[in-house]
Amino acid sequence: MLNELFEDLYMKLAMNFYKKAAHGQTVEIENISAVEMACLEVVYFLKKPTYSELSEFFNISQPNVTYRINKLIKKGYLTKFNDEKDKRVYYLQVTDKFMEYYCINNNYINNIIINLEKRCTAEEIEQFGKTLKILTKEAME
Template structure:
């Protein structure tokens, strides 16, 4: 039961995100391919990775990663900035254009969070937050986020 419910919730968030992406194709607002969308989301989640860090994370060659990043730069979704700690390196950051694009997709998350706050007591929400924090920090050690993602 737990596995099925967790899978169902995860699938609903993914399907809502995909629906938003495809609706942009319908209105010709989309300028990112599906793969580019995934790449820029990974760059955002990794919080200023180098091209090499991005390539290693998504398990592609550095040349392939550089090609994908260059396309995202041309489209205005990613910037390549000189590293503050090592002037020989460049880090990747997302632009406001991406944040706007991504923010529209995060509206569903905001709506679900609003519904949670309406449906559950403060104590139940604190317990839920504890479970989520434990899952994120202790039970998912394979993925480490450098920052807390700002979704809205």
């Protein structure tokens, strides 16, 4: 039962994101492949990774990562900046152009939270928060 509930939640969140992304958005994402979108999301999730960290995450070569990153920088979805101490190290960061597109799901999630807070007691919300922390920790391991 828990598997089905979790899968249903994930599916509904993903479907809402893709529905809003595909229909009637004022922000367009130009010429981005599924692999490039995955790369952008991972950069966002890892919070300013280096080229090496991204290469390690995807288990692909450094030149392959560099090629993908350079394409996304040219399209305006990523920026890179030097480490202050070691100028050989570059960090990656998504741009506002990406965030405008990516955050289209925020209102949907905020509405879910507002409705959850209306329907549940403070204790239930607190327990749910604890459960989400455990779930998040487990998902990353």
